[in-house]
Amino acid sequence: MKKLFDDKTIVFLLPLVIITFLFLYICYNYSMGIYKEIEQTQNNKDIKNFIYALNISTQKTNLKEKSYYQEVKRICENHFDECLIKTTIHSKRINKENIKVDTYKLNLFLINDFHFLDMKNKLILHIKTKSKQNIIIASKNSIQIFSSLSIIFLILTIIITSTYQKHILIVNDNLETKVNERTSQITHTLKELEKVNLKLFDLAHTDYLTQIKNRRSFFLHANSMFQNQKKSNKPMSIIMIDIDNFKKFNDTYGHEMGDKVLKLFAGTINNYLSEDTIFGRLGGEEFIIAIPNEKIDIAITIAEDIRKMIETLVIRVPYSDLFITASFGVSDSTNTNTIDEIIKNADDMLYDAKNKGKNRVRGRIS
Template structure:
């Protein structure tokens, strides 16, 4: 892009030089023609005045006396730069320019049309020489000014390119800073997202996040005419454990409990803490019978958990309610059915899995 810009600038300068040169040439030619015309006009006027003077003095003479020759020449030199008089040869009458000199060949006749003498006058074109010198000087000045203008423009162009490069570097640095800031903001946003969607204690999905993800999963399953199962889990006697051993032990149980379940779940299965000691698992493409078996395996795994407390060991159990998406219209309906099965498990002795299966 810079190269194109520079090429365009050079093209403009070259075009400017050509136009200026053409202008100077035509100015020179016009000036010379004008000065030649002025000098010719002035020369004709001089001839007219000189002839008028001769007519007054010699028109009535039949011949020119010797003493008059110098007078005629002197009179001629008043009007012309050089004069030569010939009293013998009669030549043609004409005017021409030779070596920047206007030459007039004149035959002077008396009133009876008898030849008296021939005069050759010379007028040096000093005005034209001066004009040429003036035009040359003017042209030289214009060329110098044009050259200086081009040099200044090129220098300015270089400075402009330098400023542009510095500006581009600053823009590049600012862009890098901006991109770095964006990346940092993205990291912060991810952290904020995790904070907003992750349970601070167990580091699994919180209630809000669980419902958002399972609702989207339910719609996806509906479109593909698949099936989705939900397992509701509640730790047995958790309030009593909290009251007996304190919240620190209670928090430890929640962490160990969540980690134990998280370790055996697949990536596409959603696990979240709905509140307190209540948890839920969403199992896509899993029917009710398969979900029941998964819940049973988890129940047995939880039975083997041992919580070390001062001077003793603590064992925990959990109750499970399982439901699927058959004949349901929302994720809330599936969770409600699973919750009913969970309460049924609680009523029937806890530490068991209940579903609508016989």
């Protein structure tokens, strides 16, 4: 089960939530401070205006007269929401210089207590007023609306982010699946291509008939062997081989039988040789062997062993058995600077073996 939010989304949303609530808190406190100050200022103006209007309107009116009470009530209600008037007859006139006002809050109201005193500081009129804190209430409502809208916006942001994240996760999963499938296909294709390349390499470096190294491949490997042996100051030898009278055999028994002879010949020699030797077909009935770490005397012994094996091969044709022989020329890396020199020396020895009766091994010391 996947998490609702991943770590990256939480890292993104958490500062957003904190900043939003911090912003709302600061706005609320700042606004309420301003609104309270405005409310207090407005209340002070109402008090001053009320006292001023009261002094003007009741200047010639006696406190004992009924009209005085009515006038005070009218003026009070013009400035405040509610008025409670209590009179104490100690004087006929209000002393505007001797008024005490106490202001305090009660629930959602601003309460003003007016104490009108005479010259002897005796209470002659007490008025209590109530005014709703309209500005503060309105400000609270505005802030609440603003806060609600901000929270709704924050919730919508979280929902949209969550939805978008889920969509991205689905897209990423699909993309990852496609990438994995494509990667698997590419990997499979590369493996197949590698197999094809290996086959092509083998085809390019293997003689199609005898399945040993072809001319090009032999020279590449033999030259590499020569360079390595030369660096380590070790010898190597070359054996040149040619099947005797092979053209006549082909003409007599056909190329199909000739191909069988070539396969049998190459297979017999290849099975005899060690893994560190290089065996190749130069073309037609001509073959060549490169032997590392051995001088000409050992190479001649190897060539003689191969010659004897070839002598014993039986080629079965209708109504008779045939036998083949081969001639060998041997040389080593003594006093040579290139692989071509060794091969030329071995080829000269092969030519000498052919001229001296075939089915023999000839080397520089033989």
